[in-house]
Each structure stands twice: as structure tokens, then as C-alpha cells.
Amino acid sequence: MNTLNEHHVNQFVDILRFSRLRRSQLLNDINLIYEEESEKELYDTTYNKNEVEQIINNIRDVVKNFVENEVLNINHMNVLLLQQFCKQAEFWHLNLLANISELENRQLLNNIKQFEEEQFHKNKLMKQQTTNKLEPLINEGPVGILKKEIEELQKENKQIKQDKENLNNKIKELSNINNISDDKIKELKNKIDSLQHEIKKLNTLKYDKEKNKKDDLIKAVDDAIEDKKSKKQVKKDINDNLINEKINNIIEKSKLADIKGSKLNVDELLKFQNIQTQKQIKSLTEEVESLKKDLDSKLSQSSPVQNLKRMLIERNNQYKILKAEILKYNPNYQFQN
Incomplete structure (x- = not known):
């Protein structure tokens, strides 16, 4: 006691x-x-x-x-x-x-x-x-106030326990979502690697085809130039013959006896011949440029080149979509160039 x-x-x-x-x-x-x-x-x-x-x-x-x-x-x-x-x-x-x-x-x-x-x-x-x-x-005075405080503390403690339980459940859910996101990121990364490999393969194939097309184009241009040259050479020979005939006619028509007068007529003839040659070269150059443009247009509009362009556009779009999904789940992910 x-x-x-x-x-x-x-x-x-x-x-x-x-x-x-x-x-x-x-x-x-x-x-x-x-x-x-x-x-x-x-x-x-x-x-x-x-x-x-x-x-x-x-x-x-x-x-x-x-x-x-x-x-x-x-x-x-x-x-x-x-x-x-x-x-x-x-x-x-x-x-x-x-x-x-x-x-x-x-x-x-x-x-x-x-x-x-x-x-x-x-x-x-x-x-x-x-x-x-x-x-x-009693429920009034200091005793009642203390009782109410105790009841409020008990309610608050109960609410804290409930919040803690809810928070633990949310942490578990986020952990599961994070694991699923990691798996999905790995899957998307594998898809991106596969697409990058296919893009490189397509780029290589496109480069080879374009190289072959360019080689064929160059060869065709060279052949066309040679053909034009041969044709121009024939025309030139014909023109030269015509010029010579004109020169001979001029010489025959010329009655000048002194050397100075003969030299002047020869200079005029050479000047006339040079102008005709420049016109022929300019015309030949224009025809070669036109031929190149025509071949480039036909090459770009060909079905293999169009198919390659379409495939590259589709692959690039898929690559952008996969990158956006990865950044959605992991904003800090670093992509390899």
C-alpha cells in the first residue's frame, strides 16, 4: 500500500x-x-x-x-x-x-x-x-476536453495507419508498373536495334542501287555524248566542207591583188569559222545537260527507287514512335547514335 x-x-x-x-x-x-x-x-x-x-x-x-x-x-x-x-x-x-x-x-x-x-x-x-x-x-470541462483530444488522436492514428497501408499498396503497384515498364523498354530497345539494323541494311542497299544507277547513268551519258560527238563530227565535217566551199567561192570572187587585202579576207573567213564552231559547242553542251536531267528524272521516278524511299520513310516513322514510347517510360534514357 x-x-x-x-x-x-x-x-x-x-x-x-x-x-x-x-x-x-x-x-x-x-x-x-x-x-x-x-x-x-x-x-x-x-x-x-x-x-x-x-x-x-x-x-x-x-x-x-x-x-x-x-x-x-x-x-x-x-x-x-x-x-x-x-x-x-x-x-x-x-x-x-x-x-x-x-x-x-x-x-x-x-x-x-x-x-x-x-x-x-x-x-x-x-x-x-x-x-x-x-x-x-463527465463530458464537460477539462475532463471532457481531454477525452475529446484522446478520441481525435485515436482517429488520427487510425487514419495514419490507413494512409500508410494505402501508401504501401501504391508503392507495390508502382513497383509492379516499373518492372513492367523495364520489360517494355527492353522490348522496345530490341525493336529499335532491329529497326536500326534494317535501316542500315536498306541504306546500304539503296547506296548500292544508286551507285549502280549512277554508273549506268554515267555510262549512258558517256554513250550519248559519244554518239552526239560522232553525229556532231559528221555535221562538222559537212559544215567544214560547206565553209571551205564558201571560202573558195569568196577567194574566187575576190579580185584583190595585194597581200594586205588577201590577209583581211582570210581573217574574216577564220572569224566566221570560229563563230560557227562556238555555236556548235554550245548546242552540244545544251543537249548533254538536257540528257542528264532527263536521265535523273527517269531514275528518281523508277519503281525500285520509289519503293526504297517509301520503306525508309516507314522505318523512320516507326523509329520515332518507338523513341517516343521509351521516353514516356524512361525520360532519362540515352539513345545511341
């Missing part, structure tokens, strides 16, 4: 006083039972053995029933007392524990007995408070 405060000590003193009173009443009642049974049964002066045994058995049964009922009442009263303590503890959100093994501890029982003797035999009872009832459970 030394570990309890003054208020609790007073409560236990009241309980001991009540128990002491009940014990005294129980003993008085037992004495009255014996007196009543004696007056009722012992009215003769002499009794045989069987009659004495019957009287004793009757008294024993009466006392046994009385004591049993009183002990049962005491137990029930103790339960009611504990119920009051538990209600007050629950009001403050406390859970009480009872160590049943200490109820038969002889040392503790002797301590309680000694405490009772000190309190009642030495007249050191503390003053009893004006009421023997437990303090009422």
Missing part, C-alpha cells in the same frame, strides 16, 4: 471497512443460526446417537448454505467493484491487467492483514470523503 497515493489508500480503507462489516455480520448470522437450530431441535433432555447426528447434519446444511450464499455475494460484490475501476480506466482509454496468481500470495495477504490492523486498531483511519460513490463520468 505504500506505493499508492493518498486517495487510493482511502479507497482501499473504505473497501476494508465494508469487508470488515460484512465479516462481522456473517459471524453474527452464523451464531444466530446455531441458536435457532438449538432452540428448535434441542427441546428434550436426552438424545440417542442418531438423533444427535441428525441435529448436527441439519445445522451443518443450514450453515453451509448460508456461508455459500454469503461467499457468492462477496465474490459478486468484488466483481462489481472491479467493474467500476474498469469503467473509469476505459474512460481514460486504459486497459487494466489482473495478476490472478498474486491473490493466493501469503506474504501479500499478510501485508493486507497488517494494514487493516494498523488502520482499525490504532484509529488511524483517514477521513472519509462526503460521498462513497466514484466520481461521475
Whole structure:
């Protein structure tokens, strides 16, 4: 009892006083039972053995029933007392524990007995408070405020636990999504590598075809130039013959006797011949350029080149789409050039 405060000590003193009173009443009642049974049964002066045994058995049964009922009442009263303590503890959100093994501890029982003797035999009872009832459970004032605070804290704690559980579930979902994203990124990366390989292959094929086309074009241009040259050479020979005929006609028509006049006519003839040659070269160059443009146009419009262009455009579009999907799942992903 030394570990309890003054208020609790007073409560236990009241309980001991009540128990002491009940014990005294129980003993008085037992004495009255014996007196009543004696007056009722012992009215003769002499009794045989069987009659004495019957009287004793009757008294024993009466006392046994009385004591049993009183002990049962005491137990029930103790339960009611504990119920009051538990209600007050629950009001403050406390859970009480009872160590049943200490109820038969002889040392503790002797301590309680000694405490009772000190309190009642030495007249050191503390003053009893004006009421023997437990303090009422109120919902106003500081107690009510504290109770509301405790309830709010419990609700907040419950909400925190719920949020924690939801957060753990979201973390698991995000982890699963991340794993799925990693797998998808790997799959897209493999597709990109495959597309890059195909693009390189198509570029190589396109380069080879374009090279072959250019070689064929150059050869065709060379052949055309040679053909034009041969044709121009024939025309030139014809023109040269015509020019020579004109020169001869001019020479024949010229009646000039001096050398200076002859030299002037020759210069005019050479100038005329040079102009005709330049016109022929210009015409030949224009025809060669026209032929090159015509061959380039036919080459670009050919079906193999169109198919290659279309395939390259489709591959590039697929490559852009895959890059966008990878950046969607992993914005920090670095692409290899």
C-alpha cells in the first residue's frame, strides 16, 4: 500500500471497512443460526446417537448454505467493484491487467492483514470523503476536453495507419508498373536495334542501287555524248566542207591583188569559222545537260527507287514512335547514335 497515493489508500480503507462489516455480520448470522437450530431441535433432555447426528447434519446444511450464499455475494460484490475501476480506466482509454496468481500470495495477504490492523486498531483511519460513490463520468470541462483530444488522436492514428497501408499498396503497384515498364523498354530497345539494323541494311542497299544507277547513268551519258560527238563530227565535217566551199567561192570572187587585202579576207573567213564552231559547242553542251536531267528524272521516278524511299520513310516513322514510347517510360534514357 505504500506505493499508492493518498486517495487510493482511502479507497482501499473504505473497501476494508465494508469487508470488515460484512465479516462481522456473517459471524453474527452464523451464531444466530446455531441458536435457532438449538432452540428448535434441542427441546428434550436426552438424545440417542442418531438423533444427535441428525441435529448436527441439519445445522451443518443450514450453515453451509448460508456461508455459500454469503461467499457468492462477496465474490459478486468484488466483481462489481472491479467493474467500476474498469469503467473509469476505459474512460481514460486504459486497459487494466489482473495478476490472478498474486491473490493466493501469503506474504501479500499478510501485508493486507497488517494494514487493516494498523488502520482499525490504532484509529488511524483517514477521513472519509462526503460521498462513497466514484466520481461521475463527465463530458464537460477539462475532463471532457481531454477525452475529446484522446478520441481525435485515436482517429488520427487510425487514419495514419490507413494512409500508410494505402501508401504501401501504391508503392507495390508502382513497383509492379516499373518492372513492367523495364520489360517494355527492353522490348522496345530490341525493336529499335532491329529497326536500326534494317535501316542500315536498306541504306546500304539503296547506296548500292544508286551507285549502280549512277554508273549506268554515267555510262549512258558517256554513250550519248559519244554518239552526239560522232553525229556532231559528221555535221562538222559537212559544215567544214560547206565553209571551205564558201571560202573558195569568196577567194574566187575576190579580185584583190595585194597581200594586205588577201590577209583581211582570210581573217574574216577564220572569224566566221570560229563563230560557227562556238555555236556548235554550245548546242552540244545544251543537249548533254538536257540528257542528264532527263536521265535523273527517269531514275528518281523508277519503281525500285520509289519503293526504297517509301520503306525508309516507314522505318523512320516507326523509329520515332518507338523513341517516343521509351521516353514516356524512361525520360532519362540515352539513345545511341
